Amino acid sequence: MLSHQREILILGGGPSGAAVALGLKKLGYQQITVVTEARPFKAMEGISERVVDGLKGAGFKHALENLPAPSARFVTWSGESNQANTERLIDRVAFDNALMVDLAMQGIHVIQGRVESVHSADFGHEVSVDSCGQSLLLNAEFLVEARGRAAPSAKLKRLRGAETISLLQYWQGAEQERCSAVQSFENGWAWLAADEKGRRYLQLTFDVGSTNLPEKSKLVEFCNEKLKSLSQAQPFLDNAEPTGELHARTSTPILCEEAVGDNWIRVGDAAMSVDPLSGNGIFQTLSSSLQAPAVINTLLAKPERSRLAQQFHQLRITELFYRFARIGRDFYKMEQQWPEQPFWKQRSDWPDNKPIHQQVDLASMEVCQRPVVNAGFIELVEVVTTSDQPLGIWHLSGIALAPVVKAYRASSGLNDLKLRLDGLGMSSEQQQFVLGWLRQQGASFDSSADHH
Numbered sequence: 001m002l003s004h005q006r007e008i009l010i011l012g013g014g015p016s017g018a019a020v021a022l023g024l025k026k027l028g029y030q031q032i033t034v035v036t037e038a039r040p041f042k043a044m045e046g047i048s049e050r051v052v053d054g055l056k057g058a059g060f061k062h063a064l065e066n067l068p069a070p071s072a073r074f075v076t077w078s079g080e081s082n083q084a085n086t087e088r089l090i091d092r093v094a095f096d097n098a099l100m101v102d103l104a105m106q107g108i109h110v111i112q113g114r115v116e117s118v119h120s121a122d123f124g125h126e127v128s129v130d131s132c133g134q135s136l137l138l139n140a141e142f143l144v145e146a147r148g149r150a151a152p153s154a155k156l157k158r159l160r161g162a163e164t165i166s167l168l169q170y171w172q173g174a175e176q177e178r179c180s181a182v183q184s185f186e187n188g189w190a191w192l193a194a195d196e197k198g199r200r201y202l203q204l205t206f207d208v209g210s211t212n213l214p215e216k217s218k219l220v221e222f223c224n225e226k227l228k229s230l231s232q233a234q235p236f237l238d239n240a241e242p243t244g245e246l247h248a249r250t251s252t253p254i255l256c257e258e259a260v261g262d263n264w265i266r267v268g269d270a271a272m273s274v275d276p277l278s279g280n281g282i283f284q285t286l287s288s289s290l291q292a293p294a295v296i297n298t299l300l301a302k303p304e305r306s307r308l309a310q311q312f313h314q315l316r317i318t319e320l321f322y323r324f325a326r327i328g329r330d331f332y333k334m335e336q337q338w339p340e341q342p343f344w345k346q347r348s349d350w351p352d353n354k355p356i357h358q359q360v361d362l363a364s365m366e367v368c369q370r371p372v373v374n375a376g377f378i379e380l381v382e383v384v385t386t387s388d389q390p391l392g393i394w395h396l397s398g399i400a401l402a403p404v405v406k407a408y409r410a411s412s413g414l415n416d417l418k419l420r421l422d423g424l425g426m427s428s429e430q431q432q433f434v435l436g437w438l439r440q441q442g443a444s445f446d447s448s449a450d451h452h
């Protein structure tokens, strides 16, 4: 393993900053410092099993051991109710603390403090931090911006969806089983969660432009009126009382179109934040953060490949953003009761009308060069691009696809193709697998006929 002595500063200790820190440590970086302050409000969030896999892949242990079991999720959407799904409800303050414990267990330096200012130049960064009333000035060669939606971005080029706000209230009731519920209404949707201690998190999401939100002092009353009208909210309101202040969270989808430079990178919500409706925030955050260490490693150790590494990061971020934006759009489309209401109208055809998955189309399949992650670096290799995978597939189940597609294109029929796959050293099991994949892409094999 390589040992690097270059100071990398990670601003923000949510899932993205923490995952990047662990990834850099795995690549042999020793001089990593995370600066973070606890999030200033309580929140419960729901995660799927894909997040559990992502946390495992990133190398978290303590955070995983402390995850609650999946609990029931009740849904009323487009007038229909079901309770088919489950999700794990995490207390974000406890979860973020557990992430920091993981970093400490792996010897990563964490400073609890608030980043006050960042001055960046080509040769490095100077960051001033307020740590428990003490001013610190930190220098770094490389900066990872992982402060989530709080990361300053006004000077960067961004793409924004419809301006959206989520109003979160805390209620306290009797002890009960953990559960959550979702319900759509005329001008937004509600997400409600309760834990076994009777704490209830009641979140209402509205369109900023078209909702006539009252002044701050009347927001609680406004939200309570709405909650009382929702059937799914009743079990969360029964025998419960509001506690604490209402908290407003911006939930507008935002893509940062400049997410990487020569000596800095933005990851997680700082690079792209998705609509919370799809419940994929932490998943997309981990997805973008798992590949960032290889981008950083390339920028630092192979500067001749900087452009390639930057292009790779920006393309992945953009691709992930659109994928999750389209998933959100399709959830909004499923709500059919108020298609003309501004909330639903604006969100059911944004960011575009392209399907989440493109139709398979053999003619559009190409072998070309694309950047991929290989052994901790970004490298240009031959991949196969398809209409559904424009960034390319390098390996599928451990098999390099570009030689397979070349063999298919050069062959005159099934028997000839099999001979060529033999020539690539592929076992009969691997051949069956790639033939199956080619069929899924629309290839047909006739042992006597030419398939071109």
Ligand SMILES: Cc1cc2nc3c(=O)[nH]c(=O)nc-3n(C[C@H](O)[C@H](O)[C@H](O)COP(=O)(O)OP(=O)(O)OC[C@H]3O[C@@H](n4cnc5c(N)ncnc54)[C@H](O)[C@@H]3O)c2cc1C
Pocket (backbone or CB within 6 Å): 011, 012, 013, 014, 015, 016, 017, 035, 036, 037, 038, 039, 040, 044, 045, 046, 047, 096, 113, 114, 115, 116, 146, 147, 148, 149, 150, 151, 166, 249, 250, 251, 267, 268, 269, 270, 274, 276, 279, 280, 281, 282, 283, 285
């Ligand atoms: C209303 C709403 C509901 C959501 N619900 C869900 C859900 O149910 N499921 C889900 O998967 N995702 C959900 N998300 C998305 C999820 O919260 C984010 O995608 C995820 O937390 C992003 O991780 P991150 O590490 O990039 O940023 P964050 O988790 O925001 O972490 C950033 C960290 O940086 C710290 N920080 C910020 N500024 C400073 C500073 N100046 N100095 C020091 N530290 C600082 C913050 O305190 C925080 O600890 C929701 C988002 C919103 C807005």
